[in-house]
Amino acid sequence: MEFLSSPELASQLSALGKVLAIDLVLAGDNAVAVGLAAAALPQELRRKAILIGLAAAVVLRIVFALVTVQLLAIVGLLIAGGVLLLWVCWKMWRELQEAATHDQAEAQAELELALAIEHGKGPSPEEMGLKRKSFGAALVQILIADVTMSLDNVLAVAGAAHDHPWIMVFGLVLSIGLMGVAATYIAKLLGRYRWIGYVGLVIVLYVAIHMIWDGYRSTVVRALAVEQHNASAPAFLDVTAEEVTKSCRPEKGEKLTICLAQQAIAEP
Template sequence: MDIGFLFGAAGAAAASGFGGPAEIWAAIVHDFSNIGSPAALSAFTQVLLIDIVLAGDNAIVVGALAAGLPADQRRKVIIIGVLAALVLRIAFALVVTQLMQIVGLIFAGGLLLLWVSWKMYRELHPAGAGAQSPGSPEIEGDENSGIRPAKSFLAAAWAVAVADVSMSLDNVLAVAGAARDHPGILIVGLILSVALMGIAANFIAKYIERYRWIAYVGLVVIVYVAFKMIYEGVVDPDVGVMTLGLFAG
């Protein structure tokens, strides 16, 4: 897969929401020149962990859903899953800054991330061997996902497409929530989310399975970002739900 294409596409996505190349570069330079400050370092660490964990989780889900298919169909579903995740991450990145200006969406995004956290916790604690996927040989680390494999090519492709929409939106919203006050870090985080999914998702999935603490640290970060978004989604003077009078005395 062309790495230049990934970064070019992600950069174009960021450009549409953050101004032109000069504005994007200025935001990145500003945030990373102050990366030693507690706020910027915390935001970047959160973004990095979110991108790593959700890229690995995406790969695990795709591999598990495809596991029950014949080898040629399994490989097609995995390719579809990775390409769809790339396209969707870029598409959501295109509109994330506009979405974050909608009253109530930060609050809704925080609730969505809480649901994501619950799903991740369930995946880390599978219901039992009968519910587990045998895993796809192409994806390392999906053997204990707790996800039932699809029974046909069409069912697998549909399940992967639905999962990709959800996980890509989750990833972009989580990055936006973690780095909302640091546009340069937000831009880099969106580019990283695309790059990791396209280049290193399988590698990440293998190590998340081997070192489960990585997933737990990521889970804690996502829960923190979720509660932060819920709080800001209530009290923010511009886009908080209090502006709708929902929480008025």
């Protein structure tokens, strides 16, 4: 039973919990965003446009996942990913504040409208005071919403679980499943219990800050600047030998040897 108290298991469970919360919160956002993007189409075309958008979103998430895993290994891009997630946090905060200022009945009516549209139902564009769009124009808007939400989700999941590849794969597969099957239910759940959104916001904010922190320290190591950093920074910020080993993983051959040589000057 020793494995139950191992630091590795605790790290994996923590990453899994963060990934589940991120998928839950962002899946609900995706349902509402796509539903509203299809509002300017006649009812008979809404479901078709959303299904095409869903198929495209699945492909996009797979592509983004493959690319993101490779890109996060590039020096400095982990910091950039963290900064982008800070923008996601700001967007989530604004949405939560807007929802808090709405009358509960009005907010629920807006949510029900978006979800009805997402299922190809709801009032016509004319009844909502909207100008009808062509199928192609509405599809482009849906695809833009899917691209934004897919990138947000992949970055957040990769940031939360990049030390545990199997959890990252699980999180991305789950995000696709939730988006296609349970997004409507999740959106209703988030509309009823707003505190879940705030919990998700805190987790995404933590992931963003952690990515920036890890990205900075990885950049110090791979730029061969550990000695200069440790000499100028307070002792509690010193880069450790363990961090050198972790940050040098993407390097190969002679570059790996040079990178690991910094262990001798890092804190044990």
